[in-house]
Structures are given as C-alpha cells and as structure tokens.
Amino acid sequence: MTEKQPYKVFGQPEFESSTLVVGWSEDAAKLGSKVTDYLNRELGGQEFAEIEPDDFFPLGGVSVENDIAQFPEGKFYHCPGKDLVLFRSHPPRSDWYRFLNSVLDVAEYYCHVKEIYTVGGMVYLGTHTFPRELMALSNSPEMTAVLSQYDLAREIDYESPPGQRPTLNSFLLWAAQRRQLAAASLWVPIPFYLVGAEDPQAWGKVLEFLDERLDLGIDLDAIDEEAARQDKRITILRYNSPEIDSYINKLESGQGLTQDESESLVKAVEEFLRRQY
Amino acid sequence: MSVRIYRKPEVHSPVLIACWPGIGNIGVIAVDTLRGTVKAEEFGEIEPWEFFYPSKVVIRNGVLKDLVFPASKFYYAKTDETDLIFFIGEEQPTEAGRTYAEGEKAYRMANLVLDVAIEYGCRRVYTSGAAVAPIHHTTRPKVWVVPNSENLVSELKTYRNTVLMSDIEGRRGQGSITGLNGLLLGVAKKRGLEAVCVMGEIPIYLQGFPFPYPQASRSVLEVMTSALHIETEMEGIDEMVAKSETEINRLYEHFPSEMREQLDRLKYVAHDEPAEPGPITEEDKQKILDDIDKFFKKEPRED
Numbered sequence: 001m002t003e004k005q006p007y008k009v010f011g012q013p014e015f016e017s018s019t020l021v022v023g024w025s026e027d028a029a030k031l032g033s034k035v036t037d038y039l040n041r042e043l044g045g046q047e048f049a050e051i052e053p054d055d056f057f058p059l060g061g062v063s064v065e066n067d068i069a070q071f072p073e074g075k076f077y078h079c080p081g082k083d084l085v086l087f088r089s090h091p092p093r094s095d096w097y098r099f100l101n102s103v104l105d106v107a108e109y110y111c112h113v114k115e116i117y118t119v120g121g122m123v124y125l126g127t128h129t130f131p132r133e134l135m136a137l138s139n140s141p142e143m144t145a146v147l148s149q150y151d152l153a154r155e156i157d158y159e160s161p162p163g164q165r166p167t168l169n170s171f172l173l174w175a176a177q178r179r180q181l182a183a184a185s186l187w188v189p190i191p192f193y194l195v196g197a198e199d200p201q202a203w204g205k206v207l208e209f210l211d212e213r214l215d216l217g218i219d220l221d222a223i224d225e226e227a228a229r230q231d232k233r234i235t236i237l238r239y240n241s242p243e244i245d246s247y248i249n250k251l252e253s254g255q256g257l258t259q260d261e262s263e264s265l266v267k268a269v270e271e272f273l274r275r276q277y
Numbered sequence: 278m279s280v281r282i283y284r285k286p287e288v289h290s291p292v293l294i295a296c297w298p299g300i301g302n303i304g305v306i307a308v309d310t311l312r313g314t315v316k317a318e319e320f321g322e323i324e325p326w327e328f329f330y331p332s333k334v335v336i337r338n339g340v341l342k343d344l345v346f347p348a349s350k351f352y353y354a355k356t357d358e359t360d361l362i363f364f365i366g367e368e369q370p371t372e373a374g375r376t377y378a379e380g381e382k383a384y385r386m387a388n389l390v391l392d393v394a395i396e397y398g399c400r401r402v403y404t405s406g407a408a409v410a411p412i413h414h415t416t417r418p419k420v421w422v423v424p425n426s427e428n429l430v431s432e433l434k435t436y437r438n439t440v441l442m443s444d445i446e447g448r449r450g451q452g453s454i455t456g457l458n459g460l461l462l463g464v465a466k467k468r469g470l471e472a473v474c475v476m477g478e479i480p481i482y483l484q485g486f487p488f489p490y491p492q493a494s495r496s497v498l499e500v501m502t503s504a505l506h507i508e509t510e511m512e513g514i515d516e517m518v519a520k521s522e523t524e525i526n527r528l529y530e531h532f533p534s535e536m537r538e539q540l541d542r543l544k545y546v547a548h549d550e551p552a553e554p555g556p557i558t559e560e561d562k563q564k565i566l567d568d569i570d571k572f573f574k575k576e577p578r579e580d
Contacts, residue, residue, distance in 0.1 A: 053384070053467075060379035061459035062425075064452040067441045069425040069474065071463025 006055050006102045009110055011048025013078035013085075019115045019214055020085045020107045024168065028121025029190045029199035035119050035206050036077075036088040042218040045077035045086055049106050056092035056099045074099075076106055084214060085111045091168050100168075100175045108179065115146070116176055116183035118169040119206050121199070124189030127251045128234060132205045135187040137170075139177040143184050150209060192262065193269040200227035230273070237272045244268050280389055282321040286353035286397060288360035292505060293394040293402045295364040297378070297457045301490030303477040304405030304458055305365065306517070307497035312363045314509040317352035323389050325349060328370040328382055349386070351393055358506040362399060364390050369457050377456030387457060387464040395468065402465045402472035403504075405497050406458035407490070410478040413543040414525050418478035418493040420500045421445070423454060425466040429473060436500050439475075475500050482540060488524065491517035 021039065023032030039045065051074035053059065062069040074089030085107060092099040107113035135153040138144045147154055160166050169185040176183040186209065188202040204223040211218050238245040247257055247265045257265065296308040325346035333345035347368035354361045369378035370386050378386065394402065408421040420439045424430060433439065443450035454462065454474055465472035477493025495514050502509045529537065 054381045058379055059381075059384050059460055059463075060377060061453055061455040061457075062423075062463040064423050064442050064450070064454065066450040067423065067430060067443050068427055069423050069454065069459065069462040069466065069472070071425070071466045073467060 004055075006098065007049060007051045007106055009049040009106065011046065011078070013046075013048050013111070015078075015083055015085075015112045017114045018078075018083040018085050018111045019117065020087060020111065020113045021210060022087045022089075022103070022116065022118045022169075022172065024089060024091050024120070026091055027119070028123060028195040029197065029202055031121035031188060031190070031199070031202055031206065032119045033088060034198070034200075034203045035210075036086045038203065038207060038223065039079070039084070039086055039210070039216070039218070040077055040088075043079035043082055043084065043216065045079050047075050048078050049076040049110065050074060051089065051099065051102050056095050057090070058093060074103070076111075078111070082214070082216060084216070085113060096168065096171060097175065100172050103172070104175060104179060104181065108181065114182065115143070116172070116181060117210065118172055118183070118185040120167060120169050120185060120187050121190040121195065121202060122187050123192050123195055125192055125251075125256070126189075127248055128191045128194060128199070128201070128231070129248070129252060132188050132199075132201045134205045134209055135189070136184050137173065137187070138182070138184045139173040140180075140182050143182040146182070146213075147184055150213065152209070193266045196266065197270050197273045198230070200230055233273060234269065237269065241268060280321060280323050280351075280393055282351075282393070284320050286318075286320045286362070288353055288355065288362065288397050291353065291360040291362045291394075291397055291399050293362045293364065293390075293399045294405075294501070295366075295390055295402065295458075295461055296405050297366040297369045299369075299377070299456060299458060300407035300409065300484050301477075301479045301486075301488075301493060303407040303479060303490055303493040303497060304475075306489055306491050306494035306514070307405055307477070307501065308363065308365060310494065310498055310514050311501060311507070311509065312352055312354070312365065313513070315354040315356055315361060315507065317354035317361065317363050319350055319352050321351040321393065323349040323386065328386060329368055332368075356505070356507050361505070362394060362397060364393070366457070378460065379456075383457055383460055384464065387461045388468075390461065391464060391468055391470065394470070400470060402461065402470055403501060404458040404461050404472065404474045405501070406454065406456070406474060406476045407479045407484070407493065408476035409481050409484045411543055411546050412478055412480050413540065413546075414480045414483060414492070414522075414529070416544060418490075418496045420493075420496050421476040421478070422500070423452070423462065423474045423476070425462040425472045429471055433473065436504060438496060439500055480543070483525070486528075489517070489521065491521050 021036060023036035025033040027033065053072045057072040062071055072090040077086040087103055133153055135156060136147045137156060138147055173183045173185055186206055188205050190199050190202055200223055204220060204227055207218065207220055207223060210216065238248060244265060247261050250257060294308055294311065296304040298305050329347045331344045331346050334341065335343035349366040352363040370382040371378055412418065422433045422436060422439045422441060424433055433441065442448050442452050458474055462472045462474050475497050477497040479490045479493050483490060491514055495518055498509065498514060
C-alpha cells in the first residue's frame with residue numbers, strides 16, 4: 001500500500017531551474033508572510049500547489065486572530081516570467097520532517113529548485129531607530145560563496161541552549177542539505193517591541209536582498225513609505241507619552257530596561273500601532 | 278464513504294447553513310428551528326458508517342433488523358430572498374475520548390459538506406455554536422460573530438446584538454472555535470467560500486450542564502433571519518425558552534446561597550465593552566469566574 005501524498009499539485013509551471021523563498025505565517029513582526037505576500041503581489045504570483053493540512057495540524061476547530069477565523073495553509077506560488085517559487089505556510093504542528101520533505105519534493109521534482117531562502121525574524125533588544133541588519137546562514141560551502149557577494153552578516157556562531165529547540169528554518173536547511181540542495185536562512189533582528197506588531201523596515205531589508213540576488217526588478221517604494229509611516233507613528237507615541245519616550249531613550253543610550261518597563265513598552269507600542277492600522 | 282443525493286435541489290446561489298451539536302445545543306436548535314420555519318426538504322446525506330459508531334440496534338425475533346447511525350443530512354428551501362441549503366449533523370465525528378471533531382475525519386466531513394454546497398453554487402456559509410461568557414442567565418445573550426475573511430467585518434458590524442472578538446474585553450480579537458462549527462469556517466476559507474460562525478452566549482456556569490440553552494439559540498436565530506431577510510415565527514422557540522428558564526431557575530435555587538450571590542453579580546458584567554468603573558471590578562469578576570471554575574471544575578471555552 002502506498003502512503004498518501006501530503007501535497008497536491010494543480011498547476012504546471014515550467015522551470016529549468018528556480019529559486020524557492022519560504023516564509024512562515026507565524027513569524028516575528030509578520031516578516032515571513034509579509035515578504036512572500038509582497039513578492040506575490042508585485043510579481044503576480046499564482047498558486048499551483050499546496051500541502052494538505054490534515055497530516056500536520058490538529059484541525060479540531062479554528063483559531064481566531066484579529067476577529068478573523070484562521071486556517072492552516074501551505075501554498076506554493078509561481079511568478080510568471082521569473083524563475084521564482086514562493087512557499088507561504090503556517091508552521092506545521094506535528095510530523096515536521098515529513099512536512100519539510102514534502103516542501104522539498106515539490107521544490108525539487110516540480111520546480112527544479114537549485115537555491116532555497118527561508119525568511120525569519122529574531123528578537124532584538126535594541127530600538128527601531130537603529131538600521132536593520134540582514135543576517136544569513138547557509139547549509140553548504142557553495143551557498144556561503146554565493147552569500148559572500150552581498151552585504152550580509154554571516155559570521156554567526158550559535159548553539160541553541162538546552163531546552164530551546166532549533167527553528168523550523170534550521171530544520172529545513174538541514175533537510176535540504178541531505179538532498180544536496182543549497183539553502184540559506186535570512187534573519188532580521190526585530191526590536192522586541194515590534195515583534196508582535198509589524199516591522200516594515202525588516203521586510204524591506206529582506207526584499208532588497210532578494211531583489212538584488214534574484215534580479216526581480218520589484219518596486220520597493222511602498223515598503224519604504226510604510227516604514228516611514230511607522231517611524232512617524234512611533235514618534236507620535238513618544239511625543240504623547242514621556243514614559244514610553246524615556247524607555248526608548250534608555251535603549252538608544254545602551255541601557256537595559258526592567259521587565260516591567262519592557263512589558264509596558266511592548267504593550268503601549270502594540271496597542272498604539274493596532275489602533276493606527 | 279460518500280454523499281448520497283436523493284434528488285437534485287433546484288437552487289440558485291444558495292447560502293449553506295451548517296451545524297453540529299455543541300454546548301447547550303445552541304446552534305442546532307437555532308438552525309433546526311430555521312429549517313422548520315422555511316419548510317426545508319431533505320435531499321441527501323453523508324453516509325455515516327465510516328464516521329460514527331452506531332447509535333441504535335434493532336433486533337426482531339433474534340434477528341438483527343437494523344443498525345442506526347447518527348444522521349448527517351442535507352435539506353434545501355427556497356425563500357423570497359435567498360435559497361438555502363441546510364446541513365445538520367446529529368453528532369460530530371470524534372476520535373476516541375474526545376467531545377469534538379478533530380483530525381482527518383473532521384476534515385473529511387467538512388470537505389464533504391462543502392463539496393455539496395459548491396456543487397450547487399453556494400458562496401456563503403453560516404455555522405453556529407456556543408460562546409461561553411461571564412453572563413447571567415437572566416440577561417439576553419449576545420451573539421459572537423467570527424468571519425473567515427476581513428471583507429465580511431463591515432457587514433457583520435451591521436448585525437444587531439452581535440459582537441466581534443475584538444469587542445470582547447480582554448480578548449484583543451483572539452480566540453478559538455472548537456469542533457466542526459469552527460473547522461468548517463477554515464475549510465471554507467481554504468476553498469474560497471466566505472463563512473461566518475454565529476455563537477450564542479451561554480452563562481459560564483451552565484456550560485457543563487446536559488440540557489439545551491434555547492435563550493442563546495433565540496438570539497442566534499434573530500441574527501440569522503435578519504441576515505438572510507427571512508421572517509420567522511418565534512413561538513416555538515419561545516416555548517422552549519420559557520421551559521428552560523423554569524428549569525434553570527429551579528436549579529439555581531439549589532446553588533449554595535453564597536455562590537448565588539456571586540453569580541448574581543454577573544448581571545452587572547459588561548464583558549463586551551471597555552472596562553469602566555461600575556458595580557463590579559475586574560478583580561471581582563475574576564474571583565467570580567475562579568469560584569465558578571472551582572465549583573464546576575470546567576475551563577471556559579467556545580464551541
């Protein structure tokens with residue numbers, strides 16, 4: 001008896017070779033989903049395959065976020081005229097290895113993917129007034145050579161501490177490595193008080209790299225404008241709230257915050273930005 | 278496993294109203310009342326044997342005559358404004374030991390229901406269930422509405438006596454809907470259908486009781502009929518409400534007096550409005566909820 005295939009391919013995009021960009025929909029500052037959504041919109045992405053959710057998610061109902069019922073999805077898009085495949089997905093809740101291999105099966109067998117980029121945000125204890133940095137990890141010397149041509153932070157030494165599991169992006173890089181598929185994960189440190197909100201500067205940083213690396217020719221003006229608008233909103237918040245201003249001032253001058261101060265800052269920024277959107 | 282269609286309904290762009298049993302049978306009572314009001318006719322069913330354990334056996338003269346399974350039936354009706362397809366499940370297809378549908382069976386059933394809806398041109402789905410809330414049984418239950426698309430929010434805001442998740446104090450728009458009444462919203466989203474779950478409020482202290490709560494069904498019915506522009510007689514459900522009120526009041530008298538005093542304070546809880554100084558503080562409310570939880574050893578949830 002053959003095992004049920006956990007993915008469905010319903011389009012036939014033709015690729016000689018392509019690049020896969022992976023974004024998860026539960027990510028710091030919505031980085032993964034915003035990047036893939038922006039690329040989809042700018043490049044006219046068309047859905048052509050999906051991972052079926054029943055093997056990887058509990059499906060005991062739905063969660064509600066911002067008033068709207070959510071449903072786990074893992075969808076592939078191709079962008080006409082570009083050798084680019086996008087995969088936007090909720091992170092699976094179980095059977096991760098099979099899920100990631102399903103992603104790689106579609107990428108390898110249907111799209112002839114030669115290069116993979118994952119996108120992720122990480123928590124940063126600094127402020128939004130510092131420029132965002134793009135960090136990259138690779139799964140092979142070949143990929144490291146590719147990344148060395150760009151202005152990226154690459155000298156990263158890290159071991160996940162006891163009790164903290166590796167990220168899904170690391171798992172995907174490893175699974176790709178076993179297939180000799182070159183992959184890199186792109187990371188942007190997100191100021192901690194924007195992790196639960198949005199960070200257009202971070203989105204822009206990733207998109208800028210992908211645009212350059214993959215020669216996409218996308219217009220990033222809308223992202224720049226969004227980043228400027230958000231900076232302005234936070235400036236208004238600082239102006240209206242001396243307490244919040246003092247916390248950000250402390251961070252800017254390299255001082256830490258107490259836990260209560262950090263929590264107040266997070267709550268105030270998230271609530272203020274939510275009201276503004 | 279398949280869907281059996283006995284006769285093809287003649288419907289045009291119908292709205293699907295689907296429901297499975299849950300807390301207080303709130304959704305099923307509302308949907309079944311509406312089905313009766315519009316005189317919907319049965320036209321198909323989902324074959325049950327791969328989803329359910331039998332609910333009844335019939336033996337005559339030592340010979341097994343019949344094995345009855347929980348029904349999952351489709352009905353249709355045409356009204357002046359809208360054509361309707363109803364789906365009513367007598368049970369949720371559960372895994373061992375669980376109350377609500379989950380996993381592959383639930384996903385398969387949700388897809389079978391939507392297969393039929395899509396086959397007949399449906400674009401909009403309603404499901405219904407319960408919202409467990411810190412309210413008193415003498416207050417009129419509100420209806421929590423959860424859409425599966427941002428596009429529906431402005432329409433839902435025009436429905437009377439309803440609240441969105443973000444209107445509920447402390448929720449910040451977050452929550453969950455357990456079981457198939459929730460899952461169908463998600464599967465509808467995946468398949469490109471707009472859907473709304475309408476959940477009638479049930480007092481937190483009644484959620485574990487094995488009897489229906491038609492007060493909330495009545496609120497749900499008002500919302501659905503208004504949204505679908507259907508006029509309906511409320512006499513039947515009003516009789517159920519009157520009977521239920523008598524039963525609950527009788528039960529309430531048996532609660533310890535100290536607990537009754539605590540619960541009476543829920544009459545003053547406005548959980549769907551921003552906190553304001555009033556006859557009950559947040560701390561009081563939490564204490565009431567903690568005491569209720571301790572008393573009934575239940576966790577608050579929606580279904």
